[in-house]
Amino acid sequence: MRLRVQYxxxxxxxxxxxxxxxxxxxxSNLAELLLHVASETCRxxxxxxxxxxxxxxxxxxxxxxxxxxSTREARAVPINSGDVVMLLPPIAGG
Amino acid sequence: xxxxxxxTDDDRSRYEWQLWVRGFGEEGQRxxxxxxxxISRIGGVGGTVAMQLAAAGVGRLILAHAGDLRLDDLNRxxxxxxxxxxxxxxxxAVRRLRDLNPHVAVEATAENVDETNVERLAGCAxxxxxxxxxxxxxxxxxxxxxxxxxxxxxxxxxxxxxxLTTIIPGxxxxxxxxxxxxxxxxxxxxxxxxxxxxxxxxxAAIEVIKLAAGFGEPLSGRLLNFDLREMTFTTIDIARRAxxxxxxxxxxxxxxxxxxxxx
Numbered sequence: 001m002r003l004r005v006q007y008x009x010x011x012x013x014x015x016x017x018x019x020x021x022x023x024x025x026x027x028s029n030l031a032e033l034l035l036h037v038a039s040e041t042c043r044x045x046x047x048x049x050x051x052x053x054x055x056x057x058x059x060x061x062x063x064x065x066x067x068x069x070s071t072r073e074a075r076a077v078p079i080n081s082g083d084v085v086m087l088l089p090p091i092a093g094g
Numbered sequence: 095x096x097x098x099x100x101x102t103d104d105d106r107s108r109y110e111w112q113l114w115v116r117g118f119g120e121e122g123q124r125x126x127x128x129x130x131x132x133i134s135r136i137g138g139v140g141g142t143v144a145m146q147l148a149a150a151g152v153g154r155l156i157l158a159h160a161g162d163l164r165l166d167d168l169n170r171x172x173x174x175x176x177x178x179x180x181x182x183x184x185x186x187a188v189r190r191l192r193d194l195n196p197h198v199a200v201e202a203t204a205e206n207v208d209e210t211n212v213e214r215l216a217g218c219a220x221x222x223x224x225x226x227x228x229x230x231x232x233x234x235x236x237x238x239x240x241x242x243x244x245x246x247x248x249x250x251x252x253x254x255x256x257x258l259t260t261i262i263p264g265x266x267x268x269x270x271x272x273x274x275x276x277x278x279x280x281x282x283x284x285x286x287x288x289x290x291x292x293x294x295x296x297x298a299a300i301e302v303i304k305l306a307a308g309f310g311e312p313l314s315g316r317l318l319n320f321d322l323r324e325m326t327f328t329t330i331d332i333a334r335r336a337x338x339x340x341x342x343x344x345x346x347x348x349x350x351x352x353x354x355x356x357x
Contacts, residue, residue: 008319009252010279018324047279059277061317068272068317068332086328088319090273090280091252092232093139093225094170094291 001026001081005037009091014045024079030064031056031074033085048089061088098124099153104197109151122307127153129306132219134207134235135159136187138170138288139249140225142295143302145173147198148191150303154199155191158215159183160206170288207231212238221302222246224269225295229276233340236261236269240341245305245312249298253285254323256294259332260301260312263341267315267332270340290322 006019024033034056038049051057056071063069063086069077079085101123106113109123129152133140136159144155163171163178163186171183178186184202191200207215207226212234216222224235224246232248239246240263248269250257261268297318304310313329320327336342 008321009255010284012255013253013285048277052278057277059273059275061272063328063330066328066330068267068330070271070335072335072337086319086330088257088330090229090277091250091255091257091284092227092229092280092282093135093250094137094227094282094284094286 003079003081003083003085006084006086008086008088010089011045011048011087015041028079029075030062030069030077030079033079034062034071034074059090062086063088099127100124105151112150117309118307122309123151125307126151126303129221130154130156130219131221131223131302132156132216133223133225134231135226136173136183137167137225138286138291139251139295139298140223141171141173141187142292143223143225143299144187144191145194146296146299147302148195150299151195152198152306154201156215156219157184157187157200157202158205158207159187160204170286170291172288172292207234209234220244221305223298223302224248227282229280232269237340239263240268247298247301249294251286251290251294254287254290255319255321256290257317257319258294258297258313259317260305260314262314265314267334268338268341271335271338272332274339293322
């Protein structure tokens with residue numbers, strides 16, 4: 001199945017594009033998608049997706065079809081063909 | 095509950111254009127005049143919030159920001175001026191706000207929020223505005239907002255992107271529900287235009303005005319993410335997390351919040 005991954009903020013700058021299409025096997029979950037993106041992208045971008053000690057980065061916010069999902073529950077979230085997955089690394093004021 | 099303050103003739107003249115706003119009117123202006131707002135910090139984002147709230151006639155602004163003004167602050171910190179370089183930011187901010195509207199009570203301290211001072215600084219505010227560049231500060235303010243059951247408007251920016259949500263403790267996701275810990279790779283100096291900071295700061299100010307006056311629909315339970323490079327605006331539904339360390343169910347001692355009833 002094919003879905004769209006959208007990058008925002010620092011991830012968008014590092015990856016160098018707004019969004020990409022990603023192919024994954026049917027029945028994949030959100031955690032598998034994020035791990036796939038982390039494995040395909042550059043090391044700097046992967047630090048926004050992966051925790052230093054392993055697993056997914058808890059501070060990364062993900063939105064699937066405009067519904068926010070914590071990486072802590074990503075394994076329980078199925079994804080489907082045509083989904084739009086937005087990656088939102090935390091940003092702040094200043 | 096204390097009676098709402100009356101409007102003076104000067105108030106009616108100064109705020110005439112916003113008194114025409116549907117759903118606001120004299121009642122809304124009086125509610126705004128009765129409202130105290132804590133803002134940390136008063137740089138590009140928080141400074142815009144403070145300036146817009148002062149212009150709109152909020153009752154009291156409580157401001158916190160440590161340090162002296164630097165030349166590289168001036169692309170976005172609209173309360174500051176070139177002559178203030180090397181002097182405390184808070185002094186420039188207070189001077190500018192009092193020039194803008196002498197009827198607003200402005201209290202300011204040259205310190206940043208931490209675990210030891212957050213209750214003293216933000217403890218009597220009706221609304222908290224989180225505009226600091228450091229996540230630790232934002233998370234301290236979030237805990238304070240949840241503990242006291244007062245709303246917090248959280249605003250952020252990066253390059254040409256902005257994010258904003260209005261947290262209503264006990265009802266909506268708190269900041270910790272969204273990002274429970276300090277991101278390991280955050281750099282507190284980042285690319286941004288002053289116009290981007292002012293954009294998100296102005297929206298945050300409108301959120302405060304709506305909360306205080308009890309009209310409109312606040313951005314609660316929703317995260318606005320907008321990109322001024324491509325002019326795209328996305329609203330993301332956000333939900334409380336039952337396992338949140340700060341606001342997780344069962345609800346902590348949150349009194350609930352209803353702006354129209356409280357103020």
